[in-house]
Amino acid sequence: MLAIAYGYGGCKAFVRRYLCCVMMNLLLGGVLQFFKQMLPARAYDLLLPISGVVLMLFVVAEGIRQTRKQSYREVAFLVADQVEHMVALADTGNGLRDPLTGRAVCVVSDQWKDRWVTPQQTLRCIPYETVAGKDFMEVIPVEKFLVKQQGQMQWQKDMMIGFGKASLFQGKKYQMILHKDYC
DSSP states (O other): OHHHHHOOOOHHHHHHHHHHHHHHHHHHHHHHHHHHHHSOHHHHHHHHHHHHHHHHHHHHHHHHHHHHHTTEEEEEEEETTEEEEEEEEEOTTOOOBOTTTOOEEEEEETHHHHHSOOOGGGOEEEEEEETTEEEEEEEEEOSEEEEEETTEEEEEOSEEEEEEOGGGTTTOSOSEEEOGGGO
16 A cells, blocks of 8 residues: 555665554554543544544645655756756656757756856757747757665766756746656
8 A cells, every 4th residue: 555655665765654654553543542431432433434534644645745745856967067966856748858869858947058168069959849839949968967866866877958948947946857767
């Protein structure tokens, strides 16, 4: 049940969730025993189904919390001889790829283009399409790219960074939109 609700996510995460579930069962069992002494038998018969519903709600709420927490990733990458650290949105809808190389493209604000001194021969334009229409995006290859997943930085290769409109990132918690392959 836990693996279905939360996804597997490794042994450590599974044990932590299992222990949390056991502690919640013990807590609810203790509450039931307390109320057994205080309430008449008829009211006590209703407490067991109610505690089951409370436990189910707890599991669902924890699953939603974990899902929201997982939508952002820490990333670090080397581009133009500079190491950058950013918070990235894990966007399963971003399927943008460089048509020449087939590399996945993660998107940052075009304001970063001015910060990084990139050789002109590495800067290219690729076509992309959104709900708003079709356009071209400038992209550069990334030398090294790390994504933090399940508490560990994992090496990703064969990727590029595209420069999107700054309005995509204004007022947001993230500075990058990840490709769906890295979510």
